[in-house]
Amino acid sequence: MNVLRRSLLGLLSLSLLALMPLAGHAAPSAKASTTKPIRIAVLRFAHETVTFLPYDTTTEDFTYEGSPARGEALLSSSPRGYMGGFVKVAREHANVELVGIESPLGSKRGSGSGWITKDAYEHFVSKMIAELKAQGPFDGVYLSLHGAMGVRDVKKPEAELARRVREVVGPKAFIAGTFDPHGNEDADFLRYADLAFCIKYYPHYDGYLQGERAARMLIRSIRGDYKPTSATRKPPILTPSVLQWTGNSPWMDLVQRALVWEAREPDVYVNFFYGFAFMDAVDAGMTFEVITNGNPELAEHIADDMANTAWRLREELYYGTKVYKMAEGVALAKKAMADGKTPIVLADHSDRSGAATWLLQQVIEQKLSNTLIATVADEDLIETLRKKGVKVGDKFDYMVGGELDVSAGDPVHIVGTVKNVSGGMSRRGNGGSQLWVGVEFGKGNMLLISPYLHQNTEPEAFAQIGINPDDYKAIAIKSRVHFRRGYHDNGYAKTILLVEPEQPFLGTIHLEALPYKYLDVNKFYPFGKNVTYP
Ligand SMILES: [Zn+2]
Numbered sequence: 153m154n155v156l157r158r159s160l161l162g163l164l165s166l167s168l169l170a171l172m173p174l175a176g177h178a179a180p181s182a183k184a185s186t187t188k189p190i191r192i193a194v195l196r197f198a199h200e201t202v203t204f205l206p207y208d209t210t211t212e213d214f215t216y217e218g219s220p221a222r223g224e225a226l227l228s229s230s231p232r233g234y235m236g237g238f239v240k241v242a243r244e245h246a247n248v249e250l251v252g253i254e255s256p257l258g259s260k261r262g263s264g265s266g267w268i269t270k271d272a273y274e275h276f277v278s279k280m281i282a283e284l285k286a287q288g289p290f291d292g293v294y295l296s297l298h299g300a301m302g303v304r305d306v307k308k309p310e311a312e313l314a315r316r317v318r319e320v321v322g323p324k325a326f327i328a329g330t331f332d333p334h335g336n337e338d339a340d341f342l343r344y345a346d347l348a349f350c351i352k353y354y355p356h357y358d359g360y361l362q363g364e365r366a367a368r369m370l371i372r373s374i375r376g377d378y379k380p381t382s383a384t385r386k387p388p389i390l391t392p393s394v395l396q397w398t399g400n401s402p403w404m405d406l407v408q409r410a411l412v413w414e415a416r417e418p419d420v421y422v423n424f425f426y427g428f429a430f431m432d433a434v435d436a437g438m439t440f441e442v443i444t445n446g447n448p449e450l451a452e453h454i455a456d457d458m459a460n461t462a463w464r465l466r467e468e469l470y471y472g473t474k475v476y477k478m479a480e481g482v483a484l485a486k487k488a489m490a491d492g493k494t495p496i497v498l499a500d501h502s503d504r505s506g507a508a509t510w511l512l513q514q515v516i517e518q519k520l521s522n523t524l525i526a527t528v529a530d531e532d533l534i535e536t537l538r539k540k541g542v543k544v545g546d547k548f549d550y551m552v553g554g555e556l557d558v559s560a561g562d563p564v565h566i567v568g569t570v571k572n573v574s575g576g577m578s579r580r581g582n583g584g585s586q587l588w589v590g591v592e593f594g595k596g597n598m599l600l601i602s603p604y605l606h607q608n609t610e611p612e613a614f615a616q617i618g619i620n621p622d623d624y625k626a627i628a629i630k631s632r633v634h635f636r637r638g639y640h641d642n643g644y645a646k647t648i649l650l651v652e653p654e655q656p657f658l659g660t661i662h663l664e665a666l667p668y669k670y671l672d673v674n675k676f677y678p679f680g681k682n683v684t685y686p
Pocket of ligand 1: 332333334356
């Protein structure tokens, strides 16, 4: 049915194109087709699931003040992200109505929680489907997704959502999705949807741009001016996130190659999914998707070119970034401090719960001074401090962090003075609504305790909670690559050290040690022997 619809639209747009030069200006029928009133439903359901964490992500984690959101609240939910770009460009077109369908925003735990329960998925998806039916018909649907959502007993949650949306909107409507390059995708999503646009860079700079593209191409498709055809390739390469920095070759080279294809061929879009190894999924690993305007041969050709290039560069993709063991990294930080190569960033890339204390332990053991530790997550301790009415100047004597699971390590005894009480740092930059506590201890150190995992990506963010990062010589954070946005790309940090614990815990670069059930590491480079491609 899709094929029939698309070939009819293709013929229609060809005939319009043929008419236009003859008429010398836009024919009335062409004019009508570019301004015909259309209705687009807008949905959002995004999560990067670390399926090895021992606690599930529930309906409650997605339910808080402001989430779920619908109507204008949904459409304005991330003005600098996919949604912002989508809404901006959609509203530049005449006669386009956007309908914000009730959708959950991000989990309050960020990505620091495990499998989404089937109940939570069903809860939100069944409401979306019911509302689509009630508010339809629609000419198009925009799905703001991630791609590495892990739901218990649902193999491919994003493709499944697209399938159910397709059932409601029918074969004539067009469906577009936006994705994170950490998505674990195969060809299934585009079996039910028509268009996909994936962020290219890591740090993820171009969410807004991909949202803009999604709107423009969805509207062009609906109005018969674009006929999406796609090709998908999955070279068997599995990498931990910390190695995927696109500021470094050959990751940078693959992004550049995708950009060159988009530059030299009009109406071509190249999606490069690095994949997300900490989600145990049947469709994990690297993926390339290419979308063309009614040219399947070109899509196949570019997809092969991208996948074959990645395969050729596989060794450098895997071994290009140095990661230190915790004790070694902290010793190097101490030396850099003595040598004046400050500020220093110590990035624990492997902590997936936020509660890990391995880096804090080494800071204490090696007597590192003037270090800002942001953060160690401890929901229970934050609750205790809230009940006690914690305030600046209080003596602090508590066990902090650890214990959530074996990867978090042991709690650490901290004795010091409360110097900072705040609502925490938020992505919007206006401070958060959580309780965060900053404790001064040791020689000029500050430990920030938050209820959940927090990934600090830029020193400027500390201003939200009244801390000046320039007061410290080292900043110890929980981030893999995103911190390069504010610490590396602008030259802020003079020393950058990526660290992880000795043991191959759930965020490790030693993926072969993870207890995968659905993914077989032996089918991927560099873990399996004799893995070949194509
Ligand atoms: Zn990502």
